[in-house]
Amino acid sequence: MCALVMPVDDGTRVRPRTPEVERLQHHIRTLAKRKNAVILAHIYQRLEVQEIADFIGDSLNLSREASRTNADIIVFCGVHFMAETAKLLNPKRLVLLPDMKAGCGMADMITADQARAFKAQYPGRPLVTYVNTYAEVKAEADICCTSTNAATVVRSLPDREVLFAPDMYLGGWVQKRLPERRIITWHGYCPTHYVIQPGMVRARKAQHPEALVLAHPECSPEVLELADFVGSTQGIVEFAGRSSASEFLILTEAGLILRLKALHPHKKFYSIAPCPHCPYMKFVELEKVAACLEQELNPIEIPTAIMLRARRSIERMMAVSTSVQPAD
Ligand code: SF4
Numbered sequence: 001m002c003a004l005v006m007p008v009d010d011g012t013r014v015r016p017r018t019p020e021v022e023r024l025q026h027h028i029r030t031l032a033k034r035k036n037a038v039i040l041a042h043i044y045q046r047l048e049v050q051e052i053a054d055f056i057g058d059s060l061n062l063s064r065e066a067s068r069t070n071a072d073i074i075v076f077c078g079v080h081f082m083a084e085t086a087k088l089l090n091p092k093r094l095v096l097l098p099d100m101k102a103g104c105g106m107a108d109m110i111t112a113d114q115a116r117a118f119k120a121q122y123p124g125r126p127l128v129t130y131v132n133t134y135a136e137v138k139a140e141a142d143i144c145c146t147s148t149n150a151a152t153v154v155r156s157l158p159d160r161e162v163l164f165a166p167d168m169y170l171g172g173w174v175q176k177r178l179p180e181r182r183i184i185t186w187h188g189y190c191p192t193h194y195v196i197q198p199g200m201v202r203a204r205k206a207q208h209p210e211a212l213v214l215a216h217p218e219c220s221p222e223v224l225e226l227a228d229f230v231g232s233t234q235g236i237v238e239f240a241g242r243s244s245a246s247e248f249l250i251l252t253e254a255g256l257i258l259r260l261k262a263l264h265p266h267k268k269f270y271s272i273a274p275c276p277h278c279p280y281m282k283f284v285e286l287e288k289v290a291a292c293l294e295q296e297l298n299p300i301e302i303p304t305a306i307m308l309r310a311r312r313s314i315e316r317m318m319a320v321s322t323s324v325q326p327a328d
Contacts, residue, residue, distance in 0.1 A: 014046075014047050014048075014258065015046065015047070015048050017048075021048055021286065024286040024287065024290055025048065025051060025052050025286065027290055028052050028286065028289055028290050028293060029052055031290070031293050031294065032052075032054075032075070032293060035072065035073055035293065036071050036072045036073065037071055037072065037073035037074070037075055037293060038054050038055070038065070038069045038071035038073070038074055038075070039052055039053045039054050039055075039075045039077060039289070040053060040054065040055050040057075040062045040065055040066060040074060040075070040076050040077065040078070040086070041053035041055070041056050041077040041078065042056075042057070042058070042059070042062060042077065042078035042079070042082060042255070042281065043056060043057065043058055043233045043234075043237070043253075043255050043256050043259050044078075044233070044253040044254075044255035044256065044278050044281040045077050045078065045255055045281055045284060046255070046281075046282060046284065046285065047255075047258045047262070048286055049077050049284055049285070049286060049289065050077075050255070050258070050259065050262075052286070052289065053077060056259065057234060058146065058147070058148060058232050058233040058234040059082060059085070059131050059132075059146045059147070059148075060131075060146040060148045060149060060232070060234065061234055062076075062078065062082060062086070063085050063086070063089060063131070063146075063314070063318070064318075066085070066086035066089050066090050066093075066095075067089035067090055067318065069090065069093065071093065072093065072094065073093065073094045073095075073096060073293070073296070074086050074090065074093050074094070074095045074096070075096050075098065075289060075292065075293055076095060076096065076097055076098075076300075077098060077284045077289060078097075078102070078281065078284070079102045079103060079104045079107075079278075079280050079281060080097060080100065080102055080103050080104065080107075080134070080300075081104055081107045081131065081132055081133060081134055081135075082131075083095050083096075083097040083300045084134065084135045084300055084302060084310075085131055085314060086300070087300040087301075087302055087307075088135065088138070088302065088307060088310055088311045088314050089311070089314060089315075089318075091307065091311075094296065094299055095299065095300040096292045096293065096296060096297065096298050096299055096300070097292070097298045097300060098283075098284045098285070098288035098289045098291075098292045098297075098298065099283040099284055099285075099288050099292075099298070100298050101280075101283050102280050102281065102283040102284055103280050104132055104280055105190065105191040105192070105280065106130075106132045106166055106167060106188050106189060106190045106191070106218075107132050107133050107134055107137075107166070109166045109186075109187075109188035109189070110133060110137055110165050110166040110186055110188055111136075111137065112134075112136040112137050112139065112140055114186075115127065115129070115137050115140040115141070115165060116140055118163060118165060118186060119140065119163065122161070122163055122184055125159060125161045125162060125163050125184065126142035126143065126157055126159055126162055126163065127140060127141045127142050127163040127164075127165065128141065128142065128143055128144070128145055128150075128153060128154060128157075128162055128163065128164050128165075129141040129143075129144050129145075129164075129165050129166070129313065130144070130145060130146070130147075130150070130164075130165070130166060130167050130170060131144050131145070131146050131314075131317075132166070132167065132190075133165070133166060135302045135306050135307070135310040136306050136310070137165070137166075138309075138310035138313045138314065139305075139306045139309035139310040139313070140309075141310075141313040142157075142313065142316070143156075143157070143313055143316040143317055143320070144313045144314050144316070144317040145317055146232065146317070147170060147216065147217050147218065147231075147232035147233075147235075148231075148232040148234055148235060149317065149320065150170055150173075150174045150217070151174050151177045151178060152320060153317055153320050154174050154178055154181060154183065155178060155181075156320045160180070160181055160182060161181070161182045161184065162181060162182070162183055162184070163184050163186075164183050164184065164185045164186065165185070165186035165188065166186045166187075166188030166189075167185075167186075167188055167189060167190065167218060168185040168186065168187055168188060168189055169189055169190075169193070169217065169218055169219060169220055169221065169224075170217045170218055171183050171185035171186075172185065172221055173217040173221075173224060173230065176221075189218070190218040192218075192253055192276050192277070192278040192279075193216060193218040193219050193220075193251075193252065193253075193276065194220070195276050196219050196220075196223050196251050196272055196276060197223070198220075198222045198223055198225075198226060200272040200273070201213065201223060201226045201249070201251065201272060202226070203272075203273075204249055204270060204271075204272050204273065205226070205249060207270075208247055208249060208268075208270055210245075210246075210247050211245075211247040211248055211249040211268070211270060212228040212229065212243065212245045212247070212248050212249070213226055213227045213228050213229075213248075213249045213251065214227065214228065214229045214230075214231070214236045214239060214240065214248050214249070214250055214251065215227035215229070215230050215251035215252070216230075216231070216232065216233065216236065216251060216252035216253075217230050217231070217232070218252075219251055219252075223251060227251065233252065233253075233256050236250065236252065236256060236260075237256070237259065237260065237263065240260055240263075240264060240267065240269070241263065241264060245267075246266070246267050246268060247267070247268045247269075247270070248260070248267065248268070248269050248270070249270045249271075249272070250269050250270065250271055251272065252276070253276055253277065253278050253281070254271065254275045254276060254277050255278075255281065257269050257271050257275070
């Protein structure tokens with residue numbers, strides 16, 4: 001079933017609030033309580049899906065929630081690699097993904113074979129993989145990172161030369177922050193952030209000259225050059241909250257703009273035009289959340305051999321994230 005959406009003033013799209021939407025939301029919350037399920041939603045999710053979540057966050061926050069929950073079921077409203085990460089961190093829980101088509105254009109850009117070939121090309125260097133990879137690629141990594149902790153993770157390694165996959169732009173941003181290291185990047189990128197071009201940013205900035213430009217590090221270096229602040233989705237949320245500025249141009253996925261507007265209704269948030277939407281994130285709709293919870297559809301399963309190795313990479317990241325003061 002395809003949810004109706006309509007554009008609002010800044011190009012983001014929201015589903016009209018109807019009695020049917022409210023009935024579905026109430027049904028899902030009741031069902032979650034009865035089945036002892038926790039609902040985790042990524043910030044890029046549709047607004048009406050964010051509204052039914054127990055926790056809303058970026059990859060790192062949701063990983064932390066997944067690792068410590070005592071719920072019997074984790075319904076992961078996000079994309080496949082995120083649900084896999086939840087399963088890796090809490091393998092005894094039943095982890096459900098509302099739509100198995102919710103993949104990731106960036107995660108598709110590197111396979112386990114390619115990760116092994118990358119390591120073989122540069123022997124002796126550790127491989128850091130962004131969490132935006134599938135479990136079999138994480139299994140090849142020495143450690144994982146998120147956009148929140150990428151520089152902290154690389155800094156925690158003793159090696160001067162480090163392999164970084166799959167996002168060349170996040171790797172490039174880490175390189176800029178850690179000039180004493182050599183970051184050798186894979187050639188992946190996020191198709192959703194790739195559409196953000198410097199000309200679009202300048203055009204929008206000309207319309208709103210007072211707005212601070214806040215960008216996600218998955219944007220290209222030419223776009224990041226134009227930003228007043230570069231940070232993860234959670235970093236952008238926190239920056240916008242503590243800033244004395246009242247207008248912001250947000251260079252990332254549309255869901256974050258909806259979240260920022262909900263959190264800070266007295267501030268103004270603009271997007272470039274057209275507003276970037278991650279098609280994978282938008283596969284998750286209320287009807288699918290309800291069906292997956294009712295029938296326990298789409299359980300995430302990971303072969304044991306991959307599970308053990310991939311989990312080690314994630315746990316190393318979590319240990320760094322909690323033991324080292326993040327500077328990024
Ligand atoms: S926004 Fe980009 S990196 Fe994130 S899930 Fe979508 S395609 Fe993947």
